[in-house]
Amino acid sequence: MPAARQRLTPLPHSSASLQISSDRQGQALPAVSLPVLQTQIRACTRCEDAGHIPEARPLTTGDPDARFMVIGQAPSRTAHVTNTFYRGPAGERLRAWFVMAGFTEADFGTRVYLAAITKCFPGRLPGSSKDRLPSKAEQALCRPWLDQEIALLQPRVVILFGSLAIQTFLSKDPLSGLVGRAFEKDDRLYLPLPHSSGASTWLNDAGNRALLAQGIERLREARAA
Numbered sequence: 001m002p003a004a005r006q007r008l009t010p011l012p013h014s015s016a017s018l019q020i021s022s023d024r025q026g027q028a029l030p031a032v033s034l035p036v037l038q039t040q041i042r043a044c045t046r047c048e049d050a051g052h053i054p055e056a057r058p059l060t061t062g063d064p065d066a067r068f069m070v071i072g073q074a075p076s077r078t079a080h081v082t083n084t085f086y087r088g089p090a091g092e093r094l095r096a097w098f099v100m101a102g103f104t105e106a107d108f109g110t111r112v113y114l115a116a117i118t119k120c121f122p123g124r125l126p127g128s129s130k131d132r133l134p135s136k137a138e139q140a141l142c143r144p145w146l147d148q149e150i151a152l153l154q155p156r157v158v159i160l161f162g163s164l165a166i167q168t169f170l171s172k173d174p175l176s177g178l179v180g181r182a183f184e185k186d187d188r189l190y191l192p193l194p195h196s197s198g199a200s201t202w203l204n205d206a207g208n209r210a211l212l213a214q215g216i217e218r219l220r221e222a223r224a225a
């Protein structure tokens, strides 16, 4: 079925917010609780079985009562080794942005659910220290897990961390037109943030860093709402 076109309409209450039509409404709830689903996810070996990765070690962290959900690209090598989500250099920067928005370290895993487009470390690009982007095949294998997490959690606010998550859930438009704004879709708020990896040059631009500051402010507003 072809994806519905996204329609962007300014919301009346905030010039920084947009509304998007959706093609993913009406999704049926999984027949298990979120903790049971998380146990199923942690036992998943689909990508290892298919030969995409040498070792599946899925990460999913979060309380069923969390109302904020982070969706990133995939666990980092640090996350893979330590078995803790968003604890590499990029993850620590993301956590710092949350603290700037008023969250505490204790909120991660309690108020803030941690997820990603794929839940296993994809490995490095050949001959590079950069992480490999999960392939379309890996994304497709993992997507049902993420969809079930969202259906069970029903987060009020989804923070899309990096281009892959933003393109998957929001728009393929340039980041400079998205970061710093809030988008309403399926009765929840989507906040796009750039990836904080040192491999990304987007934040080298002063104008883009100003957009990030606006994005953190949108997160502060969502926390206070």
Ligand code: SF4
Residues within 6 Å of the ligand: 041, 044, 045, 046, 047, 048, 056, 057, 058, 118, 119, 120, 138, 141, 142, 145
């Ligand atoms: S990335 Fe997702 S689908 Fe692939 S093995 Fe890990 S949990 Fe399973």
